[in-house]
Amino acid sequence: MTTDMTDQRSAPGADPGDRAAQMRSTVRFTVNGEMREIEIDNRTTLLDALREHLRLTGTKKGCDHGQCGACTVIVNGRRVNSCLTLAVMQDGHEIETIEGIGAPDALDPMQAAFVEHDGYQCGYCTPGQICSARAVLDEIAAGIPSHVTGDLSARIEITEDEIRERMSGNICRCGAYANMMTAILQVSRGAP
């Protein structure tokens, strides 16, 4: 196991109280339109800040290492893995989580389409899938290329291949991908 690193943790001569204070920070950011201020351990990821401090548990921890996508949220308009960024690095940022996208009695069209087409099973990857699905349509509209984009100079169309590739950072072990595809295509067409 790991050796004791106590000596390295306290800088020589430093007041332990000061040192302890340096390990924590106060951070202010907007979550789902609401300004939040929290005092946290610097080690707190954005994911754990949301789940443990703000008790917004819709964002899921599947691997905590950027290998599954369950923790996907939107920061400043872009989807990110909230497990691989520190809360303290989000000062001043705008964060949107699944709770901000829609509520059980007021679902967003993507959430409703997932329900209609059974685009999930156990539900654990679902908030991340929905955050990604909405972002994917935005990314295609913004002309951001993907691994399956053909001509890099042409306008990028919404195709099943484009959606599949771009949704690949969100693993669904229940294997509901094909149903998610139906839901995403429906939303992309603006159909009810």
Place this chain on the structure above:
Amino acid sequence: MREFSFERAGDAGQAATLAAGDTGAKFIAGGTNLLDLMKLEIETPSRLIDVTGTGLDRIEQTDAGGLRIGAMVRNTDLAADDRIRRDYGVLTRALVAGASGQLRNMATSGGNLLQRTRCPYFYDTNMACNKRSPGAGCAALDSGGFTRPLGVIGISDHCIATHPSDMAVAMRLLDAQVETLDAAGNSRSIPLEEFYLLPGDTPERETVLEPGEIITAVTLPAPIGGHQAYHKVRDRASYAFALVSVALVRQADGSGRVALGGVAPQPWRRAAADAELPNGAGAVMARLLDGARPTAQNAFKITLAERTLAAMLAEAEGN
């Protein structure tokens, strides 16, 4: 993850100054690899310096007709940049072959170059690893070790890890240079060819960067045109590290350049191999992978590299 203090740097000079003389200090930008490793205590900084606010997030024209890519430019933005797409297509292709949309939104040009290996024994702190703990040994090379994803060339008896980046393979192909700054205000420009160190008997040393030295930009020379392609081969269709990847620029006269990912501790390219391109994939790989020392589990990478290039050349010729 061990405790650390946290500071923000307003520019690269300040970042380098903050880090000067503190071996416990680390820069953090995208965080996609550093935090991953900190959670496992493979990286144990006592101090993090957030460099995302250093303003190094622009892509600018250089006097030489190339592009200067700020170290903080996110992978998504680099891949989507009109100039990169038009003139350095292989770089866009390599970028979008890597990771996932979410990770590319976070990862930066500088951080991507400094990714550490994905060797499973490096990642498991119960296992002996010379890269993690110099002198501890290499569990992958022990009898029964799992070596299928690991390196076949440029490796040593002390370490057979690969460098995981796709972006770096394309940058190596394009003769990119890494610009850095240190606390004394000295900047230098390092050819990517010289940026990475081979493991030898010091696999813990991965680049020529000095402590506290910060990457400020990557510069690309003037466009070289040609047919540009990147083929990443993996076990699933997306969101996986390469078994082998091949970056190719091929000119109309048949000349060009080839670089490989997934086979070596650094993006792998040799001038002598480039020169063989008109003679086909077999001739290129005979030079490029000359001296390879694969294991029984990963010897297929030699064949795979050649067949992948052959398929790409066939495609470039319109079959």
Place this chain on the structure above:
Amino acid sequence: MDFNEPAGTNPADRGTVLGKSTPRIDGPLKTSGHAPYAYERHDVAEDQLAGYPVFSAIARGRITRIDSAAAEAAPGVVAVIRSTDMDVLGKHGMNVVPHFGGDEIRHYHQAVALVVAESFEAARAASGLVRVAYDAEGHADYDLSTHRDTAMARKAEPDQDVGDFAAAFAEAPVTLDETYTTPCQTHAMMEPHASIAQWDEEGRLTVWSSTQMVNWLVEGLCSAFDLDPDQVRVDSPFIGGGFGSKLFMRADSVLAALGARATGRPVKVALPRPAIANNTTHRARTIQRIRIGADRDGRITAIAHDGLSHTQPGGDGENSTAQTPFFYAGANRLITPRLVDLHLPEAHAMRAPGEASGLMALEIAMDEMAEKLGMDPVEFRILNDTQVDPGQPDRPFSDRNFVTCLRQGADRFGWADRNTTPGGRREGMWLIGHGMAGAYRGALTMNSGALVRLRPDGTAVVETDMTDIGTGSYTIIAQTAAEMLGLGVDQVEVRLGDSRYPVSSGSGGQFGAPSSTAGVYAACVKLREEIARRLGNVDAGSLDFADGRVTASGRSTSLAEIAADGEITAEDKVAFGEFQDDVLMATFAAHFVELAVHAGTGETRVRRMLAVCDAGRILNPLSARSQVIGGMVMGLGAALMEELAIDTGRGFFANHDLAGYEVPVHADIASQEVVFLDTLDPASTPLKAKGVGELGLCGIAAAVANAHYNATGLRIRDYPLTLDKVLEELPAI
């Protein structure tokens, strides 16, 4: 309710709600992030502490010392619990290896300590300060293939030796004798194992957990902590996938309970993803030798299946021969499941245990036999269909429509239009192939209870400790009660996963849907009888329930009126009778696959998949389809990429995270189509239903493998079919 004979016509046959595609009633909660999973239950207990485990660094040996002083002194740490401080804790009867206690290490990443702290960050950091010294056994050989000489018979399944296999095989004009291998696999459900535990002043334990079988977890906790069942409550309303990994108690609940007991505060523990593959269970590797003999017209005369797998001492490994006694005809049979003791982590059930890996081999063997016979593989299977147990011909299948699956599938897929010359069809750089396979999975039933409440407003509540692990239990249970009581699905509230509710079948072995709905049916029948009594002792069978009203002898009364004076409750359970042993109950499918293999690199891309399924009444076609396509996705993973890589010197799985162990991503999955035959199986349950949760996984990997052979002309018998296995033999570019 005793279910002692095949079901006759009953109210569940009306089909006003049952059998209709119904969006999940828990869908709005799941899609908005409001469905509470185990680790997220901030509301259930105040002042929760976080626990972070320490895992063994060796695969086998003894702990000589655990030094936790530095961890105990670390900021925020409240307690450190060490395995060596206590005797081995009791486990559930289904577990093979204990979870905690004592000094013996039986597998890598076994839990050896728990750090409890005020925050997750503090607990995780301090876990790194716990120093554990071991007396480790040195390198050993953990390669199953070198241990065949120590193989023993499985305690759970006897050999099947019918007729004279050796003689029949020797006489058969067409024979096959091949060996196939399948690797270790990990469930990789998206939600890690997690629990919050709390003890009260009277020594009663509550655990909010993520488990497939609530009652088994209660039993396990009783065993670990020497409690009576009435001293333990388990609550598991939402489960982020299980696939068998959460069937029995695991370390998360044991550690959380230990932490809570030591600190006097609620403690929550989630297993870190990189520890799950080695700490929990996996599907064992198999080596399968299959021999088939047939006469020249394709009738199987002899079949032998020898299936080898590994287990920790005392376990059952993976019985890859599970389907072979029953799937195809043939008078002479020799089925020999075998086990080797190997100190890898605990091999145990993963989705469709047995059949999933067994059909990976058997259905390639059938493809190879068809080719040797010069027969269409669909026709070869049809010819060898059986309507009775081939080893016991007086035992019929309760309902078997495999041939219909094959024929409908072939028609729908366009099977006749395929290229039949292996390696013979190419589009540019891609080799195109088509393949098919059959699927068989037993249809188990388990006794299951439920309680139904008719509320004064005329709506109903169902309570049962049944779980919904993504299977759609909430919705099919609501449909069942709605059908039985003449209500809309939205008028039924379903409460699941709490041990205070009647014990159900739980979720596993694809028995959950048919069994738990049968239990709800039983409770509803009882409620109908109580309503009949209240309507003046009328005949319950004459009642007609519709639109929230009940009609008896032409007189219509609203359910609200009947319950106006107070809630009416009825509890019952279904008990499945021995008559079910006199028939073979199973589900069937035919899979068809089209794929492309890159001629240069050997990369495989599946283009379309079709499954035609026979599983009795399909309770909710929408969620049943999801179960089947999900199984097909997992089977595609099994065919092409999934393998826990064994470090055969040290005895552990080296690729133990979700980057190293690759499961299919969205880009791997193209078109999927599922067809359900319109069948009923009266022997199975009162609803005449069978499960489909595992059927989709069965056979699909072999269909992919057979299509891969058709594309390349290269027969790979060693899963997964990664490109390194074909690269050297692919055609020149």
